[in-house]
Amino acid sequence: MKRLYFLEKRVHQKMDDYETYSFTDRQDAALRAFFDLSQEYESTEDLYCICVVIVKAFFDLDAKLYAMLNGDSLRLVCTSHQGLIKSRDEMRVPPIMVYSEAEEHQGSCFFPVIGNKALIDRLPSLCSGEVLGILQIEDAADLTKKDRFFFQKFANRIGYALHNKILVCKNIKHLRFIRSLVKDIEHNIIxxxxxxxxxxxxxxxxxxxxxxxxxxxxxxxxxxxxxxxxxxxxxxxxxxxxxxxxxxxxxxxxxxxxxxxxxxxxxxxLLRRSHFEKGHYVLNRRSCKIKEDIILPQLEEYAKKIKRNRIEVRDEYDSPDREKPMLVDKGLLAQVYSNLISNAIKYIREVKKEGQSLKYIAYGREILEDYFLKDAHGFKYYLFSTGPHLRKGERDMIFVEGYRGSNVNNAPGTGQGLYFFREIVRVHGGIVGYEPVPYGNRFYFILPPSHSCLQGMGKNYPRG
CATH class of the missing domain: 1.10.287 (Helix Hairpins)
Known part of the structure; x- marks a missing residue:
């Protein structure tokens, strides 16, 4: 009952507050319309549009909305002139735009969009602090003190609605990750x-x-x-x-x-606690030599199947004697190679070269000079297997969750392995790819030089 009495008291306080606010009928209608529409449409992008359209439709004022999209980085996301902003160049705004309270600048009023303070700690890392964005009202010279008070309250409503959308998106993403993680556990372990x-x-x-x-x-x-x-x-x-x-x-x-x-x-x-808490794969980087510590142990794990299927294994590593350690998540990357080797064994086919039969898999590494940035080389690791090339229309689809190519025949599988491959390389900051090469298929990934490995090394990047 104490809680009921407390909430009843808060309701009466709000009744008194609204009496004090003395908003006009049009302002009241704008708030009600915003509340209804923000509930009706689910996407964050629709919410951005609703915010500026309400200002334009009810008050004939142009508006811009900025949102925190990357930590402390404020970005222009929507205007009443253009709608949603897609160009990264147009989205950039100067740091001075991050106002913690209402400000007037060059004829516009800027109102901070503040989230729910009680739930601020639940926001993902892309948001920092209470300010989730900025509402800009253009040509605001004629706005009265009461008008400005109203728009700050309107910005507060935007903040709560945006906060809820962010949390919903975060929770949905979290659940999708856990669902995918369960599939990875089934595919890679069970x-x-x-x-x-x-x-x-x-x-x-x-x-x-x-x-x-x-x-x-x-x-x-x-x-x-x-x-x-x-x-x-x-x-x-x-x-x-x-x-x-x-x-x-x-x-x-x-x-x-x-x-x-x-x-x-x-x-x-896979069962690391941080994965479940964060809702995404959290790397535990360790220094290791990829060939010695990851590739060869996984080949040994499949040695009997390789021998049973009469498959030759070739080492195409460039200068293996010069391989230096990389900072990677050994367990996750080992599963990447486990999936690639398993797929190679399932889908390998014998081919002819100058009348000679070939049936082999090959692992290798290449160093791509200045691939990511000047002096920031890319380290390309690949696994090749003989057989017919994938169809052109399938080459962009094979890394999609659940997709299986036309070459699977009756081979068992779920379409999870290459999706897992893509996700693990992505969280390492790398890219994945497929390329048809003479006599077979090559799956590869390219990793950037590990930042921790680069410290104090100048241009001497680790080659491994």
């Missing part, structure tokens, strides 16, 4: 972990075989119906079989251990 069943069956088989040999060994020790020489001969055979079984069991344990380490790396990476 499905591959079926391999554990095979290992367990093999271990169980060897354990049973060992138990049978132990019984046979014990039986031979107690038999008196055969000569000692014959018994020793049989015991040696049983002992040899027991040794072979023990060796096989040891190999299976090593396989399980290796698979467990790889799975644990993937689990730790």
């Amino acid at each position: 499905v591959p972990n079926i391999e554990f069943k095979l290992y367990i069956k093999r271990i169980q088989s060897e354990v049973k075989k060992g138990c049978d040999l132990e019984k046979e060994f014990g039986s031979l020790l107690t038999r008196t119906d055969i000569k000692i020489e014959e018994r020793l001969k049989l015991l040696r055979v049983v002992h040899e079989n027991m040794s072979q079984s023990a060796d096989m069991l040891q190999k299976q344990v090593e396989n399980v251990t290796k698979h467990y380490k790889n799975t644990s790396l993937f689990l730790e990476t």
Whole structure:
């Protein structure tokens, strides 16, 4: 009941406030129209337009709306002249535009658009502080003190509406990420972990075989119906079989251990608490050599499948002896290579070159001079596999979530692997791509030099 009484008191305070405001009928109608329309339309872009259209339609005044789109960076987003602003050049405004209270400048009035102070900590990192934007009323010389008071209140309403839109967009994005993350966990961990069943069956088989040999060994020790020489001969055979079984069991344990380490790396990476809290992949960068620490272990993980499918593996690394560490998220990038290698094994096809049959995958790295900026080289990593090229119409679609190319035939898959590949490279600040090359297909990604690696190095960028 205390809460009810408190809120009732606030309602009466608001009633008194509105009496004090003494807005005109037109101003009241403008606020009501804004409230209704801001609820009716869901997108932030529509809200931008509604803000300036209300000012123009009700008061015949031109208006501009600015919004915080990147931390402390204010951008022009909509005007009553042009509507939504798309050009990045037009969006730029000087820092002086960030007003914390109403200001008049060159014939215009600028009103800060302030968010809900009680929920300010829930805003994403693209917003900084309470000011979410600025409402500019042009040709404002004739505005009275009451008019200016009204427009500040109107800007406050914009702030609350914009705040809610931002939070809704943030929550939707968060939920989409978690849905995608669940798919990544299923694709990268749950499905591959079926391999554990095979290992367990093999271990169980060897354990049973060992138990049978132990019984046979014990039986031979107690038999008196055969000569000692014959018994020793049989015991040696049983002992040899027991040794072979023990060796096989040891190999299976090593396989399980290796698979467990790889799975644990993937689990730790995908189930990282920060992913769920932030609503996007959060990198845990570590210094590592991509070939030595990521590519080769993943190739080893698929070694049996590669051998079973009679696939040759080629190293096309440029100057591998000069590879220097890069700062990357080892676990996430390992899963990128796991997906690329798995796809290569599934979709590889034999091709002919000068009458010779070729069936191989190749991994490599190239350094692209000044790719990102002057002296900021790009590091291009790729995985090639032989086979027919993808159709031209599919090449831009293969990185879309859930999309599968026409070359899949009956191969199992979900269309999640290349989407995951794109997202992980993107959060590393890189780009992904596909290119048809002679005798097959090449999937690649290009990473910028790691900023932490560059400190104190001048132009000596890490080559790896």
